[in-house]
Amino acid sequence: MxxxxxxxxxxxxxxxxxxxxxxxxxxxxxSADAVLDEINERAVEEALQIKEAQGGEVTVLTVGPERATDxxxxxxxxxxxxxxxxxxxxxxxxxxxxxxxxxxxxxxxxEGYDLIIAGNESTDGxxxxxxxxxxxxxxxxxxxxxxxxxxxxxxVKVERETDAGRTFLEAxxxxxxxxxxxxxxxxxxxxxxxxxxxxxxxxxLTIADLGIDASExxxxxxxxxxxxxxxxxxxAAGQQITxxxxxxSKIAEYLVSQKLI
Amino acid sequence: MTRTAPLDLVAADDLxxxxxxxxxxxVRKFCADRIRPHLAEWFEKGELPARDLAREMGxxxxxxxxxxxxxxxxxxxxxxxxxxxxxxxxxxxxRSLVSVQGSLAMYAIYAYGSEEQKNEWLxxxxxxxxxxxxxxxxxxxxxxxGGMRTNAKKDGSDWVLNGTKMWITNGSIADVAxxxxxxxxxxxxFVVPTTVKGFxxxxxxxxxxxxxxxxxxxxxxxxxxxxxAVLPHSKGLASPLGCLNEARFGIVFGSLGAARDCLETAxxxxxxxxxxxxxxxxxxxxQAKLAEMALELxxxxxxxxRIGRLKDAGTLKPEQVxxxxxxxxxxxxxxxxxxxxxxxxxxITLEYPVMRHANNLESVLTYEGTSEVHLLVIGQxxxxxxxxx
Ligand SMILES: Cc1cc2nc3c(=O)[nH]c(=O)nc-3n(C[C@H](O)[C@H](O)[C@H](O)COP(=O)(O)OP(=O)(O)OC[C@H]3O[C@@H](n4cnc5c(N)ncnc54)[C@H](O)[C@@H]3O)c2cc1C
Ligand SMILES: Cc1cc2nc3c(=O)[nH]c(=O)nc-3n(C[C@H](O)[C@H](O)[C@H](O)COP(=O)(O)OP(=O)(O)OC[C@H]3O[C@@H](n4cnc5c(N)ncnc54)[C@H](O)[C@@H]3O)c2cc1C
Numbered sequence: 345m346x347x348x349x350x351x352x353x354x355x356x357x358x359x360x361x362x363x364x365x366x367x368x369x370x371x372x373x374x375s376a377d378a379v380l381d382e383i384n385e386r387a388v389e390e391a392l393q394i395k396e397a398q399g400g401e402v403t404v405l406t407v408g409p410e411r412a413t414d415x416x417x418x419x420x421x422x423x424x425x426x427x428x429x430x431x432x433x434x435x436x437x438x439x440x441x442x443x444x445x446x447x448x449x450x451x452x453x454x455e456g457y458d459l460i461i462a463g464n465e466s467t468d469g470x471x472x473x474x475x476x477x478x479x480x481x482x483x484x485x486x487x488x489x490x491x492x493x494x495x496x497x498x499x500v501k502v503e504r505e506t507d508a509g510r511t512f513l514e515a516x517x518x519x520x521x522x523x524x525x526x527x528x529x530x531x532x533x534x535x536x537x538x539x540x541x542x543x544x545x546x547x548x549l550t551i552a553d554l555g556i557d558a559s560e561x562x563x564x565x566x567x568x569x570x571x572x573x574x575x576x577x578x579x580a581a582g583q584q585i586t587x588x589x590x591x592x593s594k595i596a597e598y599l600v601s602q603k604l605i
Numbered sequence: 606m607t608r609t610a611p612l613d614l615v616a617a618d619d620l621x622x623x624x625x626x627x628x629x630x631x632v633r634k635f636c637a638d639r640i641r642p643h644l645a646e647w648f649e650k651g652e653l654p655a656r657d658l659a660r661e662m663g664x665x666x667x668x669x670x671x672x673x674x675x676x677x678x679x680x681x682x683x684x685x686x687x688x689x690x691x692x693x694x695x696x697x698x699x700r701s702l703v704s705v706q707g708s709l710a711m712y713a714i715y716a717y718g719s720e721e722q723k724n725e726w727l728x729x730x731x732x733x734x735x736x737x738x739x740x741x742x743x744x745x746x747x748x749x750x751g752g753m754r755t756n757a758k759k760d761g762s763d764w765v766l767n768g769t770k771m772w773i774t775n776g777s778i779a780d781v782a783x784x785x786x787x788x789x790x791x792x793x794x795f796v797v798p799t800t801v802k803g804f805x806x807x808x809x810x811x812x813x814x815x816x817x818x819x820x821x822x823x824x825x826x827x828x829x830x831x832x833x834a835v836l837p838h839s840k841g842l843a844s845p846l847g848c849l850n851e852a853r854f855g856i857v858f859g860s861l862g863a864a865r866d867c868l869e870t871a872x873x874x875x876x877x878x879x880x881x882x883x884x885x886x887x888x889x890x891x892q893a894k895l896a897e898m899a900l901e902l903x904x905x906x907x908x909x910x911r912i913g914r915l916k917d918a919g920t921l922k923p924e925q926v927x928x929x930x931x932x933x934x935x936x937x938x939x940x941x942x943x944x945x946x947x948x949x950x951x952x953i954t955l956e957y958p959v960m961r962h963a964n965n966l967e968s969v970l971t972y973e974g975t976s977e978v979h980l981l982v983i984g985q986x987x988x989x990x991x992x993x994x
Contacts, residue, residue, distance in 0.1 A: 414623075417623070417627065418627075421627060532631050532634065532635055532664075532665055533627070533631055534664065534665055534666045534678070535628055535631075535665065535666030535667070535670055535678035535680055535684070536666055536678050536679075538624055538627045538628055538631065539624060539678070539679070539680065541627075542623075542624065
């Protein structure tokens with residue numbers, strides 16, 4: 345009966361306009377609707393499917409500001425059992441390494457975990473490094489970019505997708521895995537799930553609770569710094585091809601030039 | 606300049622709990638993913654994969670969601686209203702499917718059925734495995750269902766039903782029909798499995814409204830049912846009218862969903878469309894139209910929330926439901942028609958949802974009590990005098 349921890353992150357809704365705060369180039373969280381990152385919905389879905397087949401327990405873990413409770417509720421309403429929320433003012437501007445350290449400590453509070461499931465990269469920061477750093481910090485095997493996951497009592501097998509093809513990995517539990525877009529289609533929370541979610545336990549922790557000192561974290565102590573941000577240049581106008589009997593081959597040429605076929 | 610959320614000028618959003626909002630957002634997402642991409646096609650063909658949809662909706666918890674027990678989600682009434690709002694923002698036909706299943710067919714069994722009838726049907730209707738319909742109206746008796754000709758006669762311990770019901774939503778796809786019939790003891794409800802001998806259902810052709818919904822005629826020819834097919838607690842016309850009050854409640858919220866979708870479409874269209882060298886949205890006439898629409902939508906929403914809270918408090922009166930149904934369907938229809946003008950010729954096509962909504966709302970105006978009937982209900986409450994006949 346696997347004990348699974350799913351790492352979830354609240355991100356600005358991709359449908360709303362996303363901005364960085366002009367003062368310190370951190371995410372302007374007030375400017376956009378916040379949602380549970382879709383890749384994390386898939387991570388939660390995978391954990392729930394494992395639980396439905398094999399039993400066990402699913403804990404969701406997030407590091408984020410107070411309003412990240414909404415993302416936690418969403419995961420709980422999908423069917424996760426409980427949650428850990430690390431929320432601390434001093435984490436504002438934390439970089440990837442700090443976040444990984446906080447996550448590693450917080451995972452330590454979940455007794456007897458077998459599997460940690462993360463999304464392969466968040467849709468806002470697009471760092472894609474947390475799962476690997478976390479595995480390193482915890483001294484666990486990492487199996488990233490999974491499109492298929494199978495676990496039995498003692499080991500996990502992952503089908504990993506790369507640009508070049510697929511690789512098949514196996515590791516002993518406990519392990520860290522990250523999932524990609526193709527892993528599954530996340531369920532909608534059912535109304536019963538939504539109503540049950542508010543009764544599920546959520547443990548809120550500060551970094552002091554995790555034995556981390558405020559002087560180690562936050563924007564001032566970040567290893568990397570955002571110097572500047574600029575909006576994407578507007579998309580160039582499309583290219584129009586007139587079909588003079590050779591339209592088909594022209595389209596094919598274009599697709600080949602873009603390495604699409 | 607930042608724009609005020611045009612679809613919620615009254616900030617009704619603040620009036621809902623986190624749970625109510627979560628349910629609403631789930632239905633909105635479900636409709637965006639699973640329903641909206643297909644609507645124009647379903648409407649054009651006049652077809653709806655209702656049984657498949659019922660299964661998906663059952664999984665979410667939409668069917669009979671505000672009933673307690675039997676596997677139902679057991680939400681409050683406001684959550685049910687918000688779910689109807691989102692469904693009808695997609696299409697009134699989808700909301701009709703859910704209204705008829707939950708508020709009419711299931712509610713009739715829930716409120717007037719025996720424990721055996723409830724256990725036999727409700728759990729399967731919650732999941733969408735079984736689909737129900739509600740047969741009250743007849744071709745000659747719509748606003749005045751008390752005049753119905755369908756009758757049930759005792760034969761030994763059996764019941765034998767004869768008659769024809771008309772305009773029955775979900776009729777030809779249903780597993781079970783709740784049929785209202787005249788007996789020696791007044792009007793009573795019967796649970797009729799649609800596989801029973803003598804029962805046929807025919808789809809009504811040629812509809813210009815609610816095309817993404819199944820509407821049928823039910824024919825009962827010497828349908829023989831055991832003694833326990835009658836809903837034991839149904840007594841007189843008040844019983845079916847009790848069910849109608851449930852479904853009307855859903856329409857109070859639902860109709861405004863259609864209106865919201867129209868207003869949203871009209872604002873987006875007016876902002877993109879240039880006429881006489883500037884955006885249509887920059888003309889005073891257009892702004893006046895949009896402002897009037899937002900105003901009515903906002904007021905209607907406040908009315909809906911008020912009625913929802915009264916229902917949850919258990920103090921809602923029939924004339925209050927009538928007020929909500931009358932006002933909100935009426936304004937929704939006006940908003941849909943006004944939005945249609947803003948879209949010009951594009952507005953008459955299925956590429957935009959506006960005329961589809963406007964056409965649907967014509968049915969919504971008529972079923973669950975026509976506007977005239979609701980005026981008469983309110984008039985009776987005000988004067989103490991019934992003016993129906
Ligand atoms: C798409 C659709 C789905 C439906 N689904 C169902 C269903 O699932 N189950 C079901 O039982 N029924 C269903 N109905 C039937 C619906 O409830 C009736 O159409 C409605 O009650 C009106 O009845 P009618 O059409 O016979 O109109 P009528 O009763 O003939 O009314 C015609 C007009 O006369 C007016 N009128 C009636 N009485 C008075 C009065 N006393 N004073 C002044 N004006 C009056 C009405 O307001 C209306 O404007 C559905 C109808 C539609 C269109
Ligand atoms: C079925 C059908 C058949 C048709 N047949 C023909 C045909 O045979 N030949 C032909 O040439 N055309 C035809 N038309 C086109 C018809 O004449 C146009 O649809 C009509 O002129 C409106 O133009 P539009 O649809 O581009 O709307 P728009 O001009 O985009 O108008 C959209 C909205 O903006 C409003 N608006 C426009 N200008 C202003 C303003 N200054 N201030 C405020 N509001 C404004 C309009 O009143 C309308 O509400 C047909 C249309 C239809 C629907």
